[in-house]
Amino acid sequence: MAGPLTPPLPRAVHPAAWWLWAIGLAVAVSTVTNPFLLLTALSVAALVVLSRRGSSPWARSFRLYLWLGGFIVGVRAVLHVLVGLKFGEPVILPLPEVSLPSWAAGINLLGDVRLDGLVGALTEGLRLAVMIACIGAANSLANPKRLLRSLPGALSEIGSAVVVTISVAPQLAESVQRVMRARALRGDTARGIRAVPRVALPVLEDTLDRSLMLASAMDSRGYGRRREVAPGRRALTAACTLGGLLASAVGTYGVLDATTPGWMGLPVLAAGVALSLLGIWLGGAANARTTYRPDPWRAAEWLTVGCGAAAAVAVQLVRRSDAAALGVPLDPLGVPALPLLALAGLLVAALPAFLTPEPPPPAPRSVARPRPVATEVHP
Amino acid sequence: MIELDRVSVSFEGATEPVLRDVSLRVDEGELALVVGRTGSGKSTLLGAITGHVPHFTGGTLAGSVRVAGRDTREHRPRDLADVVGVVGQDPLAGFVTDTVEEELAYGMEQLGLGASTMRKRVEETLDVLGIADLRGAALRELSGGQQQRVAIGSVLTTHPKVIVLDEPTSALDPTGAEDVLATITRLVHDLAVTVVVAEHRIERVLQYADTLVHVGAHGVVTQGDPAQVMLTADVAPPVVELGRWAGWSPLPLSVRDARRRAAPWRSLPTAPRPPVAAPGHALLDARRVTVTHGTVVAVAEVDLSLRAGEVTALMGRNGAGKSSLLWALQGSGPMRSGSVRRRHGTTSDATDVRALDAAERRRHVGLVPQSAADLLYLDTVGAECAQADRESGRDPGTCRSLLDDLAPGIPDDRHPRDLSEGQRLAVVLAVQLTADPPVLLLDEPTRGLDYAGKAALRRALRRLVERGRSVVVSTHDVEFVAESADRVVVMAAGEVVADGPTADVVVASPAFAPQVAKITSPQPWLTVDDVRYAVGEPS
Numbered sequence: 001m002a003g004p005l006t007p008p009l010p011r012a013v014h015p016a017a018w019w020l021w022a023i024g025l026a027v028a029v030s031t032v033t034n035p036f037l038l039l040t041a042l043s044v045a046a047l048v049v050l051s052r053r054g055s056s057p058w059a060r061s062f063r064l065y066l067w068l069g070g071f072i073v074g075v076r077a078v079l080h081v082l083v084g085l086k087f088g089e090p091v092i093l094p095l096p097e098v099s100l101p102s103w104a105a106g107i108n109l110l111g112d113v114r115l116d117g118l119v120g121a122l123t124e125g126l127r128l129a130v131m132i133a134c135i136g137a138a139n140s141l142a143n144p145k146r147l148l149r150s151l152p153g154a155l156s157e158i159g160s161a162v163v164v165t166i167s168v169a170p171q172l173a174e175s176v177q178r179v180m181r182a183r184a185l186r187g188d189t190a191r192g193i194r195a196v197p198r199v200a201l202p203v204l205e206d207t208l209d210r211s212l213m214l215a216s217a218m219d220s221r222g223y224g225r226r227r228e229v230a231p232g233r234r235a236l237t238a239a240c241t242l243g244g245l246l247a248s249a250v251g252t253y254g255v256l257d258a259t260t261p262g263w264m265g266l267p268v269l270a271a272g273v274a275l276s277l278l279g280i281w282l283g284g285a286a287n288a289r290t291t292y293r294p295d296p297w298r299a300a301e302w303l304t305v306g307c308g309a310a311a312a313v314a315v316q317l318v319r320r321s322d323a324a325a326l327g328v329p330l331d332p333l334g335v336p337a338l339p340l341l342a343l344a345g346l347l348v349a350a351l352p353a354f355l356t357p358e359p360p361p362p363a364p365r366s367v368a369r370p371r372p373v374a375t376e377v378h379p
Numbered sequence: 380m381i382e383l384d385r386v387s388v389s390f391e392g393a394t395e396p397v398l399r400d401v402s403l404r405v406d407e408g409e410l411a412l413v414v415g416r417t418g419s420g421k422s423t424l425l426g427a428i429t430g431h432v433p434h435f436t437g438g439t440l441a442g443s444v445r446v447a448g449r450d451t452r453e454h455r456p457r458d459l460a461d462v463v464g465v466v467g468q469d470p471l472a473g474f475v476t477d478t479v480e481e482e483l484a485y486g487m488e489q490l491g492l493g494a495s496t497m498r499k500r501v502e503e504t505l506d507v508l509g510i511a512d513l514r515g516a517a518l519r520e521l522s523g524g525q526q527q528r529v530a531i532g533s534v535l536t537t538h539p540k541v542i543v544l545d546e547p548t549s550a551l552d553p554t555g556a557e558d559v560l561a562t563i564t565r566l567v568h569d570l571a572v573t574v575v576v577a578e579h580r581i582e583r584v585l586q587y588a589d590t591l592v593h594v595g596a597h598g599v600v601t602q603g604d605p606a607q608v609m610l611t612a613d614v615a616p617p618v619v620e621l622g623r624w625a626g627w628s629p630l631p632l633s634v635r636d637a638r639r640r641a642a643p644w645r646s647l648p649t650a651p652r653p654p655v656a657a658p659g660h661a662l663l664d665a666r667r668v669t670v671t672h673g674t675v676v677a678v679a680e681v682d683l684s685l686r687a688g689e690v691t692a693l694m695g696r697n698g699a700g701k702s703s704l705l706w707a708l709q710g711s712g713p714m715r716s717g718s719v720r721r722r723h724g725t726t727s728d729a730t731d732v733r734a735l736d737a738a739e740r741r742r743h744v745g746l747v748p749q750s751a752a753d754l755l756y757l758d759t760v761g762a763e764c765a766q767a768d769r770e771s772g773r774d775p776g777t778c779r780s781l782l783d784d785l786a787p788g789i790p791d792d793r794h795p796r797d798l799s800e801g802q803r804l805a806v807v808l809a810v811q812l813t814a815d816p817p818v819l820l821l822d823e824p825t826r827g828l829d830y831a832g833k834a835a836l837r838r839a840l841r842r843l844v845e846r847g848r849s850v851v852v853s854t855h856d857v858e859f860v861a862e863s864a865d866r867v868v869v870m871a872a873g874e875v876v877a878d879g880p881t882a883d884v885v886v887a888s889p890a891f892a893p894q895v896a897k898i899t900s901p902q903p904w905l906t907v908d909d910v911r912y913a914v915g916e917p918s
Contacts, residue, residue, distance in 0.1 A: 145477075164475065182753035184711040185746050186810065187738030187770050198756045205796065206753075210472050216435055217473030221534070222460030222489030288491030292484030293498065 008300065008357040012054060015142030016150060017301035021048075022138030024308025025349050026131045028315040033123040033327045034336045038130045040343060041311075044350040045130075045137040051353040053140045055362030065136025069129030076125030081113055088116020088331045116330045123328050149291055153284025157224060164214065168207070175206045229286045237286075241279030247272030300356045307349045314345020380541060380573040381405040381428055386442035387598075388423055388432055397423045399598040401442070405575060405590060407540070410567045412584050412605070413577040414614050415594030417829045418799045421577040422545055424594055428575060429465050429543050430456040447540045461490055464534025464542040468549055470526040471519070479505075479521075479529050480514045486537040497536075504532045507570075508562055523697040524555025528562055535566070542566065544576040548583060549826060552696045552855045553890045556583055563587075579829055582616030582858065582894055585609070586633035606630040614830050617858055617894045620907045637898045644899055644914060658865075659687030660725045662849045663708065663732070663744065663818045668717035670703040670873075677703035679873040680717070685818055685849040690840055692864035692881070693853035694891060700873040701853040702749060705820045708851075709746040711737065721818070738770070745816035749823045751807040752795065760798070760806055761791030771814040782809035785839050801832035808839065819843065820851045825859050837863040861885060861893035861905040881905065 022045075029041045046062070053059040080086075081095075097111035145166075148159035179202045183189070188198065218224075229237075251269025254260045318339045319326055325339040383403045389396035397420040405411045415421045426432035430451040433440045444451040447462040456465075464486075467473050476482045483504055487497045505511040508528045518526065527547055534542060544563070548556035564587050566572040575592075578584045585591075591605040593612050601608060606629045609619045618637050622630045631637040663685040670678040678700040685691060685708075693701050706712020708719055710732040720729035721743045732743055748754070757763045764778035771777075782789060786805035795803060804824055811819065825833055833856070840850050840863060854860060860867060860881065867884040869877040869891070877884050882903055885891045896905050904910050 160475065178748075178750065179753045181706070181711060182748050182750075184737045185709065185741060185748065186754055186767075187741045187814070189737045201756045202753050206750075213467060213469065213472040214475070216431060216456075217465070217467060218475055219435060220429055220431065220456040220460060220463065220465040221475070221486045222457050222537075223475075225457045225460065225489055225491075227491075288489075290488055290491045290494065290497070292481065292488055292494070292501070294494070 010358040010360045012143070012146070012295060012359055013052070013141075013304060013352075013356050014150070014295040014297050014301045015144070015147035017297070017304040018142040019138045019147065020305045021308030021349070021352060022134045022141075024305070024310075024312045025137075025346075026134035028311040028342075028346065028349070029127060029130050029134070031319055031326060032315060032342070033120075033127050034325070034339075035123055035126060035328065036336060036338055037315075037326065037342055037346060038123070038126050040346045041349075042130050042133055044311075044346055045133050047350055048353040049137045049140050052356060052359060054143065054359040056143055058144065059140050062133075062136050062140040065133050065139070068136075069132050072129050072132065073122060073125035076121050076128070077118065080118060080121035081110070083107055083109060084117060084121055086111050086114050086117045088114045088120075088333065090115045092118070116333050119328060119333060120330050146295060150295060152280055153287040153289055154280045154282075155284075156287065156289050160218075160223065164218075168211075171210065172203065172207060175203045179203050179206075225288060227286050227288045233282065234286075237279055237282040239279075240275050240282060244272050244274070244276030244279055247275060300352075303355055304352045307351045311345045311349040314348070315342045318342040380407045380409075380447060381411075381575065382443075382445045383427065384443045384445075386427060386440065386444060388420075388427060388438055388440050390436075390438040395597060397438075397598050398427070398594075398600060401427075401598075401600040403592060403600065403602040405573055407573055408567060408571040409573055409589040410564070410587055411573075411575045411590045411592055411602075412581070412588035413575060413592045413594065414581050414612060416596075416613060417579070417801060417827065417832060419594045419596070420598050421594050424592070424600065425543050425545050425575065425577055427451070428541075429463050430454060430459050431465075457489075460486065461537055462540045464531075464537065464539035466527070466530050466534060466542065466544040466547055468546045470523075470530035473530060474518050474526075474533075477518055478514075479510065479516050479518060482518060482529055482533045483536050486533060490537055492537075500536045500538070504536050507535065507565070508532045522555065523551050524558050527551060527555070527559050531559070531562055531566075535572075539572070541573045541575065544574065546577055546579060549579060550697075553857060555697060556855075560584060560587070579827070580616070580856065580858075581614060582618060585616060585619070586635075588632075605632055616830075617907055618898065621895060621898065621910060624907065624911065634894055634897045637894075641898050644910070645902060647902070647914070649902060658689050659847060659849075661685065661722050662687050663719065663721050664729065665708055665719045666717055668704065668707050668719065669715045670700070670707050670713055671715045672703070672713075676873050678707060681870075681873075681875050683708070683868065683875070683878075685851060687817070687847045687849055688844050689849055689865045690844055690863055691849070691851045691866045691868060692860040693851055693868050693870065694855070694857075694860065695870035697855075699870040701870055702822050703873075704870065705746060705822050705851065705853060708732075708818075709744045709820055710735065710740045711746070741811070741814045741816060742771070743816055744818045744820065745811040745814060746820045747804070747807050747811055747822065747824060749826075751804055751824070754807050754810060755795040755803070758794055759791060760789055760793050760795060763795060763806060763810060764791075767810040767813040773813055773815075778809050778813040781812050782806060784842075785809055786835065799832075800827035801829075801835065804828070804832075804836070805839075812843075817847075818849045818851075820853075822853050823855075824852060825854050825856045833859050833862075857885060857891050857893045860891070861896070862908075867891075 025041060025045060029038060032038060049062045091112045092115050093113035095110045095112055098109040100107050100109065145163055148162055151159045176199060179199050183198060247268050250264065251272050254264030254268055255266060318341050322339060325337040328336045383401050386398060386401045387396045388398040413421050413424060423432055426436060427440060427444050428446060432438060434455045446459060449459060474482055475485050480501060483501045484497050487500065505514055510525065510528055513521065513525060518529065521529065548559050551559060560583060563574055563576065567574050576584060585605060588605045590602060591608040592600060592602045593608050594600050595613060609615065609630055618632065618634060619630060622637060627640050631640055661684045665681065665683045667680045667682060668678055669680050681704060695701055703712065707714040710719060714733065719732045721732050722729050730743065732740060755763055757766060764782060765775065767778040768775050782805060785808055786802050789798065789802055795806060798806065824836060828836065843850055864881045867879065867881050868875055869884060882905060885893060886896050893905050895907060895910060899910065904913060
């Protein structure tokens with residue numbers, strides 16, 4: 001990496017690095033209900049997004065995740081008032097309690113809302129909201145299409161298919177709009193159920209036509225081309241993939257069922273995953289595909305992933321030594337502690353905002369068209 | 380480079396083969412132009428060359444097709460991707476990625492080329508096509524001509540030996556089409572690529588063709604020297620029609636050659652303009668119509684008055700605001716400000732079209748949109764016609780008899796999707812005419828129509844205006860305009876930049892002048908019929 005005085009050239013950081021960083025941060029907050037730590041993590045995510053997001057449309061999506069988070073906190077609070085277990089002391093909202101009949105015994109509607117219980121519910125809602133904000137941060141920072149481009153060879157075709165599917169959605173909306181407008185030309189502005197067949201049929205036909213055209217275009221451009229593969233190798237690939245899947249299934253069963261012998265659990269699962277990965281790697285060799293200007297994985301990517309991991313590790317260390325510090329003392333309610341190690345870990349996760357290269361400047365969006373042809377009218 | 384040996388193609392359920400016993404040969408570095416009526420099997424022929432027929436479409440192919448030494452029997456389209464590039468009619472439908480640079484690289488990625496090769500070829504291709512300043516642009520935001528050039532570039536990067544283009548300019552304005560054609564000829568001349576191109580508007584490509592492939596009735600294909608084949612082809616652009624009529628031999632294929640032969644006509648005393656029929660009273664008055672889409676001003680304060688007994692052609696570049704204006708005039712599209720009033724007779728009463736509800740509005744102004752098939756949703760032509768009668772409150776059979784006038788012989792039980800482009804347009808036109816609107820607007824109706832289809836449309840429009848209706852046609856097709864429009868309105872960047880009688884407007888513009896006007900200027904003739912009428916007998 002360049003020295004502190006010469007900032008690195010602007011480039012997009014590898015999308016996988018942003019996802020790993022975000023997952024690290026999300027894992028860190030997953031065991032925390034301490035609002036100091038949660039809000040720190042949220043600010044860290046927001047800071048990194050604001051300073052390192054690109055110019056693409058989904059880079060603006062972080063705000064949506066924040067709204068979603070706020071909504072979740074609200075829903076959690078409402079549910080607590082409706083059916084939650086109210087405990088603790090000061091009653092802040094006296095409400096009548098409704099007992100449900102015997103078939104729903106144990107659930108009480110409403111009841112006095114108490115501060116301790118409400119704070120507990122709110123901090124739990126906040127935890128979920130912050131985890132969602134972490135995922136939102138990854139989505140804003142990493143171009144999902146570029147992430148799919150860096151899939152291994154054997155999965156790259158699935159990646160292309162996903163990209164195509166994503167781009168179908170706006171096209172579908174466009175055709176619906178177009179057909180609705182065309183319906184008005186026939187004097188039919190009926191909405192609701194009656195209009196469905198009249199709109200759906202042309203739209204489906206249109207979509208099908210487009211899909212066929214796209215499939216045909218992709219075919220003639222070499223999508224799905226295969227290299228010659230020796231039959232032995234092909235058999236090996238198939239064996240690895242199938243065996244891996246089978247072993248993973250057995251291993252998962254072993255992990256979940258406590259009565260099976262220990263060797264059927266984790267060891268078989270690990271072997272299955274390893275075999276599957278080997279199968280994917282072998283299968284990728286049959287695919288000649290290369291990637292144009294692949295995103296490099298350099299020091300900045302390691303740094304990003306490391307910062308995310310540091311946050312997760314720091315919080316885990318605190319959890320081993322002083323688990324209570326990660327929560328809020330309820331019943332009686334108290335001011336939560338401020339575990340310095342966890343705080344430091346979360347602050348380390350903010351470093352990518354300063355130490356990674358800046359995102360590249362936006363591509364020119366408006367394109368100059370050729371000048372109009374002069375037209376004159378002779379009266 | 381391309382060899383077809385006794386190729387026949389038939390699809391299941393069809394009574395006769397689409398292509399019958401086709402043998403043809405295109406050598407390296409040649410430009411082969413494929414012509415023929417709509418539905419004659421041009422696309423099937425191109426598909427056979429690229430391997431899509433029968434690998435993608437199904438059907439049976441007899442005989443053998445060899446492209447660059449590979450038999451399509453053993454090679455699927457994807458196995459031919461390194462030697463054959465395919466460019467379709469609608470570039471946007473074939474784009475896999477969303478920016479120019481990634482699209483150019485996509486084909487190379489599939490072929491597994493090295494990173495440095497890919498980088499170099501993308502830069503080279505950007506330069507060859509003159510689109511270097513668009514590298515980061517989003518594909519959806521480009522103009523039609525730019526999109527088509529990117530589509531050509533995206534197949535060019537794999538260095539194919541053959542490029543097959545199916546109607547590459549059909550959706551483009553004259554200037555966009557010229558850019559694309561210049562690119563194609565440059566490929567043939569500078570890069571020695573073999574190009575096979577199918578085109579409806581033959582006049583655009585004919586002069587550049589080295590060999591002409593004519594797909595005739597019943598799948599009979601003839602190949603030969605363009606001037607020879609054009610003598611008898613069942614599709615002919617104006618320059619060829621003129622040459623045939625005048626008996627010129629060899630047949631001139633370009634305006635330049637024809638102009639030399641037409642020298643005697645130019646020295647004829649300049650014939651007076653044929654008298655322009657006095658236009659009727661105004662049927663529709665639009666004042667200061669403004670349409671905006673977000674921050675883009677599509678139509679800027681346009682005043683337009685549509686008169687009875689007049690076919691008005693609306694021309695202009697892709698994105699000049701033609702469609703937005705038509706939708707605003709009809710009343711169903713968005714309009715930011717302005718007024719559209721339908722006048723009744725010569726009195727001063729007027730109806731505000733935009734204040735009416737949809738069913739009432741279509742009795743005043745009818746619109747046939749660009750994708751006309753959007754209007755059809757029932758599964759037979761008969762059901763569509765009956766529905767049209769019901770929704771317009773007409774006697775049963777009105778729509779059917781209109782349809783029989785426009786395009787006789789479409790059976791009632793046919794599915795609209797099984798019709799040809801021209802027949803489908805006729806059905807939509809009949810549906811809209813059932814409401815008998817005094818003003819009819821058509822958005823790009825000539826797309827996909829061959830010369831005979833356009834002639835049928837012209838006759839139908841003529842009959843309408845003779846009954847005192849007013850018709851507006853937005854189109855890029857200058858030859859169609861020359862033959863059918865009384866008045867031309869040219870739009871640019873949302874404003875009307877020219878408005879006047881056809882002869883005045885199109886002759887004055889280098890981009891919009893029809894072939895006959897270019898050949899015979901300074902005579903005021905626009906169509907072959909004008910020449911026939913004025914010259915009398917060819918000398």
